[in-house]
Amino acid sequence: MNGSITVVGLGSGDADQLTLGVWRRLQAADRIYVRTEKHPVMRLLGEHGLSYSSFDYLYEQADSFPDVYEAIAAELIRLAKEPSPTGPAAAPDSGASPGAAAAASSDSARPASFSGPVYAVPGHPMVAERTVQLLRERCADRGIELHIIGGESFLDQAFVRLGFDPIEGFQLLDAAELAASLLQPRLHTVIAQVYDAFTASDVKLSLMEKYPDDYPVVIGHALGVEGEERIVRVPLYELDRAPGFGNLSLVWVPRSTDVSLQNRSFDRLHEIVGILRSPEGCPWDREQTHRSIRKNFIEETYEAIEAIDNDDPEGMQEEFGDVILQVMLHSQMEEESGTFSVYDVIQTLNEKLLFRHPHVFGDAGAGDAGEALRNWERMKAEEKRRKGIDPDRKSVLDGIPKDLPAVMRAYELQKKAAKVGFDWDDLGPVLAKVEEEVAELREAIASAGRDEQARELGDLLFAAVNVSRFIGADPEEALAGTNAKFKRRFAYIEEKLRLNGKTFDQTDLQEMDGWWEEAKRESQRFSP
Known part of the structure:
Protein backbone atom coordinates (compact mmCIF):
# COMPACT_ATOMS: atom_id res chain seq x y z
CA MET A 1 0.00 0.00 0.00
CA ASN A 2 1.09 3.56 -0.74
CA GLY A 3 -0.42 5.20 2.33
CA SER A 4 -3.71 5.51 4.15
CA ILE A 5 -6.54 7.91 4.84
CA THR A 6 -8.81 7.78 7.86
CA VAL A 7 -12.19 9.48 7.59
CA VAL A 8 -14.03 10.38 10.80
CA GLY A 9 -17.44 11.87 11.44
CA LEU A 10 -17.72 14.92 13.73
CA GLY A 11 -21.39 14.43 14.52
CA SER A 12 -24.23 16.78 13.75
CA GLY A 13 -22.83 19.76 15.67
CA ASP A 14 -22.92 19.50 19.43
CA ALA A 15 -19.64 18.42 21.07
CA ASP A 16 -21.51 15.85 23.17
CA GLN A 17 -22.42 14.03 19.96
CA LEU A 18 -18.78 13.28 19.11
CA THR A 19 -18.04 9.58 19.68
CA LEU A 20 -15.22 8.50 21.95
CA GLY A 21 -13.56 6.51 19.18
CA VAL A 22 -13.49 9.50 16.82
CA TRP A 23 -12.15 11.75 19.57
CA ARG A 24 -9.28 9.36 20.32
CA ARG A 25 -8.44 9.09 16.65
CA LEU A 26 -8.32 12.87 16.33
CA GLN A 27 -6.04 13.15 19.37
CA ALA A 28 -3.67 10.57 17.93
CA ALA A 29 -3.50 12.04 14.42
CA ASP A 30 -0.35 13.54 12.92
CA ARG A 31 -2.34 15.47 10.31
CA ILE A 32 -5.96 16.53 10.60
CA TYR A 33 -7.87 17.95 7.64
CA VAL A 34 -11.46 19.11 7.83
CA ARG A 35 -13.82 19.66 4.92
CA THR A 36 -15.03 22.86 6.54
CA GLU A 37 -14.26 24.63 9.80
CA LYS A 38 -17.78 26.09 9.74
CA HIS A 39 -18.96 23.47 12.19
CA PRO A 40 -19.57 23.84 15.96
CA VAL A 41 -17.23 20.96 16.90
CA MET A 42 -14.25 22.94 15.58
CA ARG A 43 -14.33 24.88 18.86
CA LEU A 44 -13.67 21.65 20.74
CA LEU A 45 -10.55 20.93 18.67
CA GLY A 46 -9.24 24.40 19.39
CA GLU A 47 -9.93 24.13 23.12
CA HIS A 48 -7.85 20.93 23.27
CA GLY A 49 -4.98 22.22 21.15
CA LEU A 50 -5.61 20.03 18.11
CA SER A 51 -4.25 21.64 14.96
CA TYR A 52 -6.04 21.15 11.68
CA SER A 53 -6.14 22.35 8.07
CA SER A 54 -9.41 23.32 6.41
CA PHE A 55 -10.49 22.90 2.78
CA ASP A 56 -12.74 25.96 2.97
CA TYR A 57 -10.40 27.80 0.61
CA LEU A 58 -11.42 25.41 -2.20
CA TYR A 59 -15.05 26.55 -1.95
CA GLU A 60 -13.88 30.04 -2.92
CA GLN A 61 -11.64 28.86 -5.76
CA ALA A 62 -13.88 26.31 -7.49
CA ASP A 63 -16.81 27.03 -9.79
CA SER A 64 -19.17 24.40 -8.36
CA PHE A 65 -19.64 22.01 -5.45
CA PRO A 66 -18.67 18.97 -7.58
CA ASP A 67 -15.40 20.73 -8.44
CA VAL A 68 -14.78 21.33 -4.73
CA TYR A 69 -15.34 17.66 -3.89
CA GLU A 70 -13.08 16.52 -6.71
CA ALA A 71 -10.33 18.84 -5.52
CA ILE A 72 -10.60 17.68 -1.90
CA ALA A 73 -10.43 14.00 -2.87
CA ALA A 74 -7.42 14.59 -5.13
CA GLU A 75 -5.59 16.56 -2.42
CA LEU A 76 -6.23 13.89 0.25
CA ILE A 77 -4.91 11.17 -2.06
CA ARG A 78 -1.80 13.25 -2.67
CA LEU A 79 -1.34 13.83 1.07
CA ALA A 80 -1.75 10.12 1.82
CA LYS A 81 1.33 9.37 -0.29
CA GLU A 82 3.51 11.88 1.58
CA PRO A 83 5.72 10.72 4.44
CA SER A 84 4.13 11.20 7.85
CA PRO A 85 5.64 14.03 9.86
CA THR A 86 6.96 13.23 13.34
CA GLY A 87 5.94 14.95 16.51
CA PRO A 88 2.81 17.01 16.87
CA ALA A 89 0.16 17.40 14.22
CA ALA A 90 1.18 19.31 11.11
CA ALA A 91 0.46 23.02 11.03
CA PRO A 92 -2.17 24.25 8.59
CA ASP A 93 -0.97 24.51 5.04
CA SER A 94 -1.10 27.72 3.01
CA GLY A 95 -4.63 26.98 1.93
CA ALA A 96 -6.05 26.97 5.45
CA SER A 97 -8.02 29.89 6.76
CA PRO A 98 -5.99 32.23 9.07
CA GLY A 99 -6.52 31.31 12.69
CA ALA A 100 -8.15 28.01 11.80
CA ALA A 101 -5.85 25.96 14.07
CA ALA A 102 -4.92 26.20 17.70
CA ALA A 103 -1.40 25.54 18.96
CA ALA A 104 -0.44 21.86 18.89
CA SER A 105 -0.22 19.97 22.16
CA SER A 106 3.01 18.39 23.31
CA ASP A 107 3.99 14.84 22.21
CA SER A 108 3.86 13.52 25.72
CA ALA A 109 0.21 14.51 26.14
CA ARG A 110 -1.02 12.69 23.04
CA PRO A 111 -1.68 9.05 22.16
CA ALA A 112 0.45 7.23 19.58
CA SER A 113 0.04 8.85 16.13
CA PHE A 114 -1.38 7.40 12.94
CA SER A 115 0.67 7.69 9.77
CA GLY A 116 -1.93 8.82 7.23
CA PRO A 117 -4.01 12.01 7.22
CA VAL A 118 -7.23 12.06 9.20
CA TYR A 119 -10.07 13.67 7.26
CA ALA A 120 -12.91 14.96 9.47
CA VAL A 121 -16.35 15.67 8.03
CA PRO A 122 -19.58 16.95 9.58
CA GLY A 123 -22.08 14.33 10.66
CA HIS A 124 -21.53 10.75 9.48
CA PRO A 125 -18.98 10.12 6.70
CA MET A 126 -21.43 7.95 4.77
CA VAL A 127 -24.37 10.37 4.87
CA ALA A 128 -24.43 13.18 2.30
CA GLU A 129 -20.63 13.26 1.93
CA ARG A 130 -19.62 13.19 -1.73
CA THR A 131 -15.90 13.49 -0.95
CA VAL A 132 -16.02 10.21 0.97
CA GLN A 133 -17.73 8.47 -1.93
CA LEU A 134 -14.99 9.72 -4.26
CA LEU A 135 -12.34 8.36 -1.91
CA ARG A 136 -14.11 4.99 -1.77
CA GLU A 137 -14.11 4.87 -5.56
CA ARG A 138 -10.43 5.80 -6.02
CA CYS A 139 -8.27 4.83 -3.05
CA ALA A 140 -8.01 1.11 -3.84
CA ASP A 141 -6.85 1.74 -7.42
CA ARG A 142 -4.12 4.04 -6.09
CA GLY A 143 -2.97 1.59 -3.45
CA ILE A 144 -4.27 3.65 -0.52
CA GLU A 145 -5.96 2.13 2.51
CA LEU A 146 -9.19 3.88 3.42
CA HIS A 147 -10.60 3.65 6.95
CA ILE A 148 -13.99 5.11 7.80
CA ILE A 149 -15.12 5.73 11.38
CA GLY A 150 -18.73 6.71 11.76
CA GLY A 151 -20.14 9.53 13.80
CA GLU A 152 -23.58 10.67 14.76
CA SER A 153 -25.42 11.80 11.62
CA PHE A 154 -27.66 14.84 11.43
CA LEU A 155 -30.37 12.26 10.77
CA ASP A 156 -30.08 10.96 14.35
CA GLN A 157 -30.95 14.41 15.64
CA ALA A 158 -33.65 14.84 12.98
CA PHE A 159 -35.44 11.71 14.21
CA VAL A 160 -35.18 12.88 17.84
CA ARG A 161 -35.84 16.59 17.49
CA LEU A 162 -38.50 16.43 14.76
CA GLY A 163 -40.13 13.40 16.35
CA PHE A 164 -40.83 10.94 13.54
CA ASP A 165 -39.99 7.26 13.20
CA PRO A 166 -38.27 6.34 9.89
CA ILE A 167 -39.83 2.87 10.02
CA GLU A 168 -43.04 4.57 8.81
CA GLY A 169 -41.27 5.19 5.51
CA PHE A 170 -38.46 7.66 4.98
CA GLN A 171 -36.27 9.14 2.26
CA LEU A 172 -33.27 11.46 2.38
CA LEU A 173 -32.79 13.78 -0.60
CA ASP A 174 -30.16 16.32 -1.58
CA ALA A 175 -31.47 19.86 -2.12
CA ALA A 176 -29.00 20.38 -4.97
CA GLU A 177 -30.38 17.44 -6.95
CA LEU A 178 -34.03 17.54 -5.90
CA ALA A 179 -36.57 16.68 -8.60
CA ALA A 180 -40.32 16.19 -8.39
CA SER A 181 -39.91 12.65 -9.74
CA LEU A 182 -38.08 11.66 -6.53
CA LEU A 183 -40.83 12.80 -4.18
CA GLN A 184 -43.12 10.23 -2.56
CA PRO A 185 -45.77 11.82 -0.31
CA ARG A 186 -46.37 8.56 1.54
CA LEU A 187 -42.83 8.78 2.96
CA HIS A 188 -41.30 11.18 5.45
CA THR A 189 -38.88 13.26 3.39
CA VAL A 190 -35.80 15.01 4.75
CA ILE A 191 -34.10 17.38 2.33
CA ALA A 192 -30.53 18.08 3.37
CA GLN A 193 -28.02 20.79 2.50
CA VAL A 194 -30.49 23.63 2.20
CA TYR A 195 -27.68 26.16 2.53
CA ASP A 196 -29.45 29.41 1.68
CA ALA A 197 -32.71 31.05 0.58
CA PHE A 198 -31.90 30.48 -3.10
CA THR A 199 -31.60 26.72 -2.50
CA ALA A 200 -34.78 26.83 -0.41
CA SER A 201 -36.57 28.50 -3.32
CA ASP A 202 -35.54 25.69 -5.69
CA VAL A 203 -36.70 23.14 -3.11
CA LYS A 204 -40.05 24.91 -2.78
CA LEU A 205 -40.68 24.88 -6.53
CA SER A 206 -39.91 21.15 -6.75
CA LEU A 207 -42.16 20.35 -3.79
CA MET A 208 -45.02 22.38 -5.25
CA GLU A 209 -45.16 19.99 -8.19
CA LYS A 210 -46.39 17.28 -5.80
CA TYR A 211 -47.75 19.10 -2.74
CA PRO A 212 -50.36 21.86 -2.32
CA ASP A 213 -49.03 25.38 -1.74
CA ASP A 214 -50.14 25.43 1.91
CA TYR A 215 -48.75 22.00 2.83
CA PRO A 216 -47.00 22.26 6.25
CA VAL A 217 -43.23 21.76 6.14
CA VAL A 218 -40.63 22.03 8.89
CA ILE A 219 -37.27 23.80 8.73
CA GLY A 220 -34.60 22.55 11.14
CA HIS A 221 -31.51 24.67 11.88
CA ALA A 222 -28.56 23.16 13.83
CA LEU A 223 -30.65 20.34 15.25
CA GLY A 224 -29.29 19.13 18.59
CA VAL A 225 -26.76 21.97 18.93
CA GLU A 226 -27.32 23.70 22.26
CA GLY A 227 -28.04 27.39 21.90
CA GLU A 228 -28.23 27.25 18.10
CA GLU A 229 -31.12 24.91 17.33
CA ARG A 230 -34.25 26.40 15.76
CA ILE A 231 -37.28 24.49 14.45
CA VAL A 232 -39.78 26.43 12.33
CA ARG A 233 -43.04 25.16 10.84
CA VAL A 234 -44.27 27.08 7.77
CA PRO A 235 -46.68 26.53 4.86
CA LEU A 236 -44.82 25.42 1.76
CA TYR A 237 -45.31 28.69 -0.09
CA GLU A 238 -43.35 30.52 2.66
CA LEU A 239 -40.41 28.10 2.71
CA ASP A 240 -37.87 30.41 1.07
CA ARG A 241 -39.08 33.46 3.02
CA ALA A 242 -37.99 32.08 6.39
CA PRO A 243 -34.65 33.51 7.63
CA GLY A 244 -31.62 31.66 8.97
CA PHE A 245 -30.65 29.10 6.33
CA GLY A 246 -27.06 27.89 6.64
CA ASN A 247 -24.73 24.89 6.59
CA LEU A 248 -26.75 23.07 9.28
CA SER A 249 -30.22 23.59 7.80
CA LEU A 250 -32.62 20.95 6.51
CA VAL A 251 -36.26 20.68 5.51
CA TRP A 252 -38.63 17.96 6.70
CA VAL A 253 -41.77 17.19 4.70
CA PRO A 254 -44.00 14.97 6.89
CA ARG A 255 -45.54 11.93 5.28
CA SER A 256 -49.17 12.12 4.21
CA THR A 257 -51.96 9.60 3.75
CA ASP A 258 -54.07 12.18 1.92
CA VAL A 259 -55.63 10.37 -1.04
CA SER A 260 -55.50 13.51 -3.18
CA LEU A 261 -51.69 13.53 -2.92
CA GLN A 262 -51.42 9.82 -3.67
CA ASN A 263 -53.64 10.30 -6.72
CA ARG A 264 -50.97 12.50 -8.34
CA SER A 265 -48.60 9.54 -8.71
CA PHE A 266 -48.26 7.06 -11.57
CA ASP A 267 -47.77 4.20 -9.11
CA ARG A 268 -51.20 4.92 -7.63
CA LEU A 269 -52.76 4.71 -11.11
CA HIS A 270 -51.06 1.35 -11.67
CA GLU A 271 -52.35 0.18 -8.30
CA ILE A 272 -55.94 1.26 -9.04
CA VAL A 273 -56.03 -0.45 -12.45
CA GLY A 274 -54.63 -3.61 -10.88
CA ILE A 275 -57.41 -3.56 -8.27
CA LEU A 276 -60.08 -3.02 -10.93
CA ARG A 277 -58.87 -6.12 -12.80
CA SER A 278 -58.46 -8.23 -9.65
CA PRO A 279 -60.98 -10.85 -8.42
CA GLU A 280 -62.14 -8.29 -5.84
CA GLY A 281 -62.42 -5.54 -8.45
CA CYS A 282 -64.98 -4.45 -11.04
CA PRO A 283 -66.86 -7.28 -12.81
CA TRP A 284 -66.95 -5.30 -16.08
CA ASP A 285 -63.21 -4.52 -16.04
CA ARG A 286 -62.36 -8.15 -15.23
CA GLU A 287 -64.24 -9.40 -18.31
CA GLN A 288 -62.52 -7.12 -20.84
CA THR A 289 -59.96 -8.31 -23.38
CA HIS A 290 -57.72 -6.53 -25.87
CA ARG A 291 -60.33 -7.14 -28.54
CA SER A 292 -63.36 -6.07 -26.50
CA ILE A 293 -61.98 -2.61 -25.67
CA ARG A 294 -60.06 -2.06 -28.91
CA LYS A 295 -62.65 0.39 -30.19
CA ASN A 296 -62.50 2.32 -26.90
CA PHE A 297 -58.88 3.17 -27.67
CA ILE A 298 -59.89 4.69 -30.98
CA GLU A 299 -62.84 6.58 -29.51
CA GLU A 300 -60.83 8.01 -26.61
CA THR A 301 -58.08 9.11 -28.99
CA TYR A 302 -60.53 11.00 -31.16
CA GLU A 303 -62.13 12.63 -28.13
CA ALA A 304 -58.67 13.81 -27.08
CA ILE A 305 -58.09 15.18 -30.58
CA GLU A 306 -61.40 17.03 -30.40
CA ALA A 307 -60.33 18.67 -27.12
CA ILE A 308 -57.09 19.74 -28.81
CA ASP A 309 -58.95 21.15 -31.80
CA ASN A 310 -61.27 23.05 -29.44
CA ASP A 311 -58.27 24.44 -27.55
CA ASP A 312 -59.97 23.20 -24.40
CA PRO A 313 -57.39 22.71 -21.59
CA GLU A 314 -59.93 21.26 -19.16
CA GLY A 315 -61.16 18.85 -21.82
CA MET A 316 -57.60 17.90 -22.75
CA GLN A 317 -56.78 17.14 -19.11
CA GLU A 318 -59.69 14.71 -18.90
CA GLU A 319 -59.38 13.14 -22.35
CA PHE A 320 -55.63 12.61 -22.10
CA GLY A 321 -56.35 10.69 -18.91
CA ASP A 322 -58.84 8.49 -20.75
CA VAL A 323 -56.21 7.68 -23.39
CA ILE A 324 -53.70 6.79 -20.66
CA LEU A 325 -56.31 4.54 -19.07
CA GLN A 326 -56.51 2.53 -22.29
CA VAL A 327 -52.73 2.04 -22.22
CA MET A 328 -52.93 1.00 -18.56
CA LEU A 329 -55.73 -1.53 -19.14
CA HIS A 330 -54.04 -3.21 -22.10
CA SER A 331 -50.72 -3.30 -20.22
CA GLN A 332 -52.41 -4.73 -17.12
CA MET A 333 -53.83 -7.57 -19.20
CA GLU A 334 -50.33 -8.47 -20.37
CA GLU A 335 -48.94 -8.12 -16.85
CA GLU A 336 -51.49 -10.67 -15.67
CA SER A 337 -50.31 -13.12 -18.32
CA GLY A 338 -46.66 -12.47 -17.45
CA THR A 339 -45.53 -11.01 -20.79
CA PHE A 340 -44.85 -7.37 -19.85
CA SER A 341 -46.03 -4.60 -17.55
CA VAL A 342 -46.65 -0.91 -18.07
CA TYR A 343 -43.19 -0.29 -16.59
CA ASP A 344 -41.73 -2.30 -19.48
CA VAL A 345 -43.74 -0.09 -21.83
CA ILE A 346 -42.26 3.02 -20.20
CA GLN A 347 -38.74 1.57 -20.30
CA THR A 348 -39.04 0.75 -24.00
CA LEU A 349 -40.32 4.25 -24.74
CA ASN A 350 -37.57 5.94 -22.73
CA GLU A 351 -34.88 3.88 -24.43
CA LYS A 352 -36.35 4.63 -27.86
CA LEU A 353 -36.46 8.38 -27.17
CA LEU A 354 -32.87 8.40 -25.93
CA PHE A 355 -31.61 6.33 -28.85
CA ARG A 356 -33.49 8.23 -31.57
CA HIS A 357 -32.38 11.66 -30.34
CA PRO A 358 -28.59 11.46 -30.64
CA HIS A 359 -28.58 15.24 -31.24
CA VAL A 360 -29.97 15.71 -27.72
CA PHE A 361 -28.62 12.79 -25.68
CA GLY A 362 -25.54 11.97 -27.77
CA ASP A 363 -22.81 13.56 -29.86
CA ALA A 364 -24.74 14.13 -33.09
CA GLY A 365 -25.86 17.60 -34.13
CA ALA A 366 -29.12 18.97 -35.50
CA GLY A 367 -29.34 22.56 -36.62
CA ASP A 368 -33.01 22.41 -37.58
CA ALA A 369 -36.12 20.22 -37.46
CA GLY A 370 -35.28 18.59 -40.80
CA GLU A 371 -31.90 17.41 -39.60
CA ALA A 372 -33.45 16.19 -36.34
CA LEU A 373 -35.96 14.14 -38.36
CA ARG A 374 -33.16 12.64 -40.45
CA ASN A 375 -31.38 11.61 -37.25
CA TRP A 376 -34.61 9.98 -36.07
CA GLU A 377 -34.99 7.99 -39.29
CA ARG A 378 -31.32 6.98 -39.29
CA MET A 379 -31.49 5.68 -35.72
CA LYS A 380 -34.80 3.97 -36.46
CA ALA A 381 -33.11 2.07 -39.29
CA GLU A 382 -30.23 1.22 -36.95
CA GLU A 383 -32.73 -0.21 -34.44
CA LYS A 384 -34.04 -2.55 -37.13
CA ARG A 385 -30.53 -3.69 -38.02
CA ARG A 386 -29.83 -4.48 -34.37
CA LYS A 387 -32.99 -6.62 -34.32
CA GLY A 388 -31.73 -8.53 -37.37
CA ILE A 389 -34.07 -6.78 -39.78
CA ASP A 390 -32.54 -5.40 -42.96
CA PRO A 391 -34.32 -2.07 -43.51
CA ASP A 392 -33.24 -2.07 -47.16
CA ARG A 393 -35.11 -5.32 -47.89
CA LYS A 394 -38.49 -4.20 -46.57
CA SER A 395 -40.98 -2.16 -48.53
CA VAL A 396 -40.57 1.58 -48.30
CA LEU A 397 -44.27 1.76 -47.46
CA ASP A 398 -44.07 -0.60 -44.48
CA GLY A 399 -44.67 0.71 -40.98
CA ILE A 400 -47.93 2.59 -41.62
CA PRO A 401 -50.75 1.18 -39.45
CA LYS A 402 -53.44 -0.34 -41.66
CA ASP A 403 -56.18 0.90 -39.33
CA LEU A 404 -55.32 4.56 -39.70
CA PRO A 405 -58.20 6.63 -41.09
CA ASP A 474 -52.33 18.26 -42.91
CA PRO A 475 -55.35 16.81 -44.79
CA GLU A 476 -56.96 15.47 -41.63
CA GLU A 477 -56.75 18.88 -39.97
CA ALA A 478 -57.92 20.62 -43.13
CA LEU A 479 -60.99 18.37 -43.39
CA ALA A 480 -61.64 18.68 -39.64
CA GLY A 481 -61.65 22.45 -40.06
CA THR A 482 -64.12 22.22 -42.93
CA ASN A 483 -66.32 19.89 -40.88
CA ALA A 484 -66.36 22.39 -38.01
CA LYS A 485 -67.13 25.23 -40.44
CA PHE A 486 -70.01 23.25 -41.95
CA LYS A 487 -71.39 22.56 -38.49
CA ARG A 488 -71.28 26.25 -37.52
CA ARG A 489 -73.01 27.40 -40.71
CA PHE A 490 -75.65 24.68 -40.48
CA ALA A 491 -76.28 25.71 -36.87
CA TYR A 492 -76.87 29.24 -38.20
CA ILE A 493 -79.59 27.88 -40.50
CA GLU A 494 -81.16 26.02 -37.58
CA GLU A 495 -81.16 29.19 -35.50
CA LYS A 496 -82.80 31.17 -38.34
CA LEU A 497 -85.51 28.52 -38.61
CA ARG A 498 -86.12 28.74 -34.86
CA LEU A 499 -86.33 32.54 -34.91
CA ASN A 500 -88.81 32.37 -37.81
CA GLY A 501 -90.90 29.70 -36.13
CA LYS A 502 -90.23 27.17 -38.89
CA THR A 503 -89.12 23.56 -39.23
CA PHE A 504 -87.12 22.00 -42.03
CA ASP A 505 -90.40 20.77 -43.56
CA GLN A 506 -91.52 24.40 -43.87
CA THR A 507 -88.50 25.73 -45.79
CA ASP A 508 -86.71 24.96 -49.04
CA LEU A 509 -83.16 24.80 -50.35
CA GLN A 510 -83.25 28.32 -51.76
CA GLU A 511 -84.09 29.85 -48.37
CA MET A 512 -81.56 27.69 -46.55
CA ASP A 513 -78.88 28.55 -49.10
CA GLY A 514 -79.54 32.24 -48.47
CA TRP A 515 -79.00 31.78 -44.75
CA TRP A 516 -75.89 29.72 -45.53
CA GLU A 517 -74.45 32.67 -47.43
CA GLU A 518 -75.35 34.96 -44.53
CA ALA A 519 -73.47 32.66 -42.16
CA LYS A 520 -70.54 32.68 -44.55
CA ARG A 521 -70.44 36.48 -44.65
CA GLU A 522 -70.71 36.67 -40.86
CA SER A 523 -67.78 34.30 -40.37
CA GLN A 524 -65.66 36.25 -42.88
CA ARG A 525 -66.50 39.51 -41.11
CA PHE A 526 -65.15 38.21 -37.80
CA SER A 527 -62.20 36.27 -39.25
CA PRO A 528 -58.76 37.77 -38.54
Missing part, protein backbone atom coordinates in the same frame (compact mmCIF):
# COMPACT_ATOMS: atom_id res chain seq x y z
CA ALA A 406 -57.99 6.51 -44.88
CA VAL A 407 -57.09 10.18 -45.32
CA MET A 408 -54.24 9.94 -42.81
CA ARG A 409 -53.02 6.67 -44.32
CA ALA A 410 -53.01 8.20 -47.83
CA TYR A 411 -50.97 11.13 -46.52
CA GLU A 412 -48.39 8.84 -44.86
CA LEU A 413 -48.12 6.59 -47.95
CA GLN A 414 -47.41 9.60 -50.14
CA LYS A 415 -44.82 10.98 -47.72
CA LYS A 416 -42.92 7.69 -47.66
CA ALA A 417 -42.99 7.35 -51.44
CA ALA A 418 -41.77 10.94 -51.81
CA LYS A 419 -38.69 10.20 -49.66
CA VAL A 420 -37.34 7.87 -52.36
CA GLY A 421 -38.12 10.27 -55.21
CA PHE A 422 -41.54 9.02 -56.32
CA ASP A 423 -43.02 12.50 -56.44
CA TRP A 424 -43.62 15.52 -58.65
CA ASP A 425 -41.25 18.47 -58.48
CA ASP A 426 -43.90 21.17 -58.05
CA LEU A 427 -47.60 21.76 -57.46
CA GLY A 428 -48.64 22.16 -61.13
CA PRO A 429 -48.76 18.46 -62.10
CA VAL A 430 -50.46 17.68 -58.77
CA LEU A 431 -53.34 20.05 -59.53
CA ALA A 432 -53.51 18.68 -63.08
CA LYS A 433 -53.87 15.19 -61.58
CA VAL A 434 -56.83 16.41 -59.52
CA GLU A 435 -58.49 17.77 -62.68
CA GLU A 436 -57.81 14.47 -64.46
CA GLU A 437 -59.41 12.51 -61.62
CA VAL A 438 -62.45 14.84 -61.60
CA ALA A 439 -62.93 14.17 -65.33
CA GLU A 440 -62.64 10.40 -64.80
CA LEU A 441 -65.16 10.56 -61.96
CA ARG A 442 -67.60 12.49 -64.18
CA GLU A 443 -67.21 9.82 -66.86
CA ALA A 444 -67.74 7.00 -64.35
CA ILE A 445 -70.86 8.65 -62.97
CA ALA A 446 -72.23 8.99 -66.50
CA SER A 447 -71.53 5.48 -67.73
CA ALA A 448 -70.16 3.11 -65.05
CA GLY A 449 -71.53 1.21 -62.09
CA ARG A 450 -71.32 2.13 -58.43
CA ASP A 451 -68.11 0.17 -57.76
CA GLU A 452 -66.24 1.97 -60.54
CA GLN A 453 -67.63 5.30 -59.40
CA ALA A 454 -66.35 4.61 -55.86
CA ARG A 455 -62.90 3.71 -57.20
CA GLU A 456 -62.70 6.95 -59.18
CA LEU A 457 -63.86 8.91 -56.17
CA GLY A 458 -61.06 7.28 -54.15
CA ASP A 459 -58.55 8.34 -56.81
CA LEU A 460 -59.82 11.91 -56.58
CA LEU A 461 -59.55 11.96 -52.81
CA PHE A 462 -56.05 10.50 -53.00
CA ALA A 463 -55.04 13.23 -55.44
CA ALA A 464 -56.55 15.89 -53.15
CA VAL A 465 -54.50 14.54 -50.25
CA ASN A 466 -51.40 14.93 -52.40
CA VAL A 467 -52.28 18.60 -52.90
CA SER A 468 -52.42 19.07 -49.14
CA ARG A 469 -48.92 17.65 -48.80
CA PHE A 470 -47.54 20.02 -51.44
CA ILE A 471 -49.04 23.11 -49.78
CA GLY A 472 -47.91 22.02 -46.29
CA ALA A 473 -51.38 21.35 -44.89
